[in-house]
Amino acid sequence: MPYLFQGLGDPDPALDAVKAEIRRLDPEGKRWGDVVRHTYDMIYNGSETGRYRWDQLMKTEKTHFGTVLEINAQREFEFDGGDTTDYRIAGHQVDAKWSQSEGKWMLPPEVFDELALVVTASDPKAHFSLGLIRVKADYRSEGTNRDKKSSLNVRGRFAVEWLWHEHPMPASILLQLKETTVTSIFEPGAGTQRVNRLFRAAEGRLVHRNTIRTVAKQLDDQKRVRTNGGARSALKPEGYIILSSYYAHLAEELGVPVPDDKHYISVRVTPAAESGALIDGRRWRRATPDDPACHAPTLPPRGIREA
Known part of the structure; x- marks a missing residue:
């Protein structure tokens, strides 16, 4: 103090x-x-x-x-x-x-x-x-x-x-997660697999871009995240979307911390009956542990709000 x-x-x-x-x-x-x-x-x-x-x-x-x-x-x-x-x-x-x-x-x-x-x-x-x-x-x-x-x-x-x-100050999510969880993230495998494990473990929490580089042991964090071969495409069948600062409005609507240009956040989503974030033509909310996994929606082009 x-x-x-x-x-x-x-x-x-x-x-x-x-x-x-x-x-x-x-x-x-x-x-x-x-x-x-x-x-x-x-x-x-x-x-x-x-x-x-x-x-x-x-x-x-x-x-x-x-x-x-x-x-x-x-x-x-x-x-x-x-x-x-x-x-x-x-x-x-x-x-x-x-x-x-x-x-x-x-x-x-x-x-x-x-x-x-x-x-x-x-x-x-x-x-x-x-x-x-x-x-x-x-x-x-x-x-x-x-x-x-x-x-x-x-x-x-x-x-x-x-x-x-x-x-x-900006946190290192690797120091916020349980030690056993971090150990499992760093288990042997390709860098993309480690990044996928990171986003699963850190669902709903901000992940600094440098943390992705650390886990992947590569400099190109955007490549590890993007849809074409990155975590977005790998985790989509499990119901995860990964938001950057371009999707700040979706983070707000889903009730999770809003990422800036140095952070990402993964969110497991499920269809919503009425209110929720409008993504890919329908409403979605953040999933609870009891919600079954479903195929996640496709994010709109960066920064575009769906009407």
């Missing part, structure tokens, strides 16, 4: 200006959440390795995470480079610091008296935290490592100005 007295300290106009600029660029924290998600996926490199968990990484890869996050954020927000720090935001020097554990950011001597943008996240819980702090002498712990880096002491951790704390 957030610190109850976080951000206590003397007025800091520079910190306030940087905070306002970050908020202006990303009022809801969605872009920052996407940056953190993208960084995890880059480090996992799932399309080549099939990895999707932090504990599957080598020590050097974990160490490299902060550097990749710093670069990805600079590309996303086009921050200027700082003189002695990573960024210049709203005209002020800001250094970016990542730690997998909240409060464990390592601060080098050159950050002393500068602003630090501190970031942490939990991939299993699908949330991230991002805050600002002026690194003062009395905020730093007494102990240092051999590189003369130190961490924040208790007072320093309370002084962090949180912009977002435990804020939602």
Whole structure:
């Protein structure tokens, strides 16, 4: 939970200006959440390795995470480079610091008296935290490592100005499903077969495009999903339709989460007597576990609503 007295300290106009600029660029924290998600996926490199968990990484890869996050954020927000720090935001020097554990950011001597943008996240819980702090002498712990880096002491951790704390970011469905289910998804077989098992197991839940690449161990996620030889055609006899952002209206009408351009969602459907989503000339609703399997309808051309 957030610190109850976080951000206590003397007025800091520079910190306030940087905070306002970050908020202006990303009022809801969605872009920052996407940056953190993208960084995890880059480090996992799932399309080549099939990895999707932090504990599957080598020590050097974990160490490299902060550097990749710093670069990805600079590309996303086009921050200027700082003189002695990573960024210049709203005209002020800001250094970016990542730690997998909240409060464990390592601060080098050159950050002393500068602003630090501190970031942490939990991939299993699908949330991230991002805050600002002026690194003062009395905020730093007494102990240092051999590189003369130190961490924040208790007072320093309370002084962090949180912009977002435990804020939602795009989830990895592989970390949300039961371990036995994920194991069965990755059972030997062709990439298309693994993707089919993924969409069966994740019915009614958003699946990130990178998760499909990880399961298939291939870069072309659209090929694994599309009707011509992909999961849409393979799962159609079992009653599944697979929706992308082009079919947001159908997701809403079926009562499932609405996919954006980075997600898909599979839905097992059954004919509806009256109300429901109009697909292929008739009404459909989301099937319950008791509904027998039936042949799914054919989705209309992308983005077309049936009248």
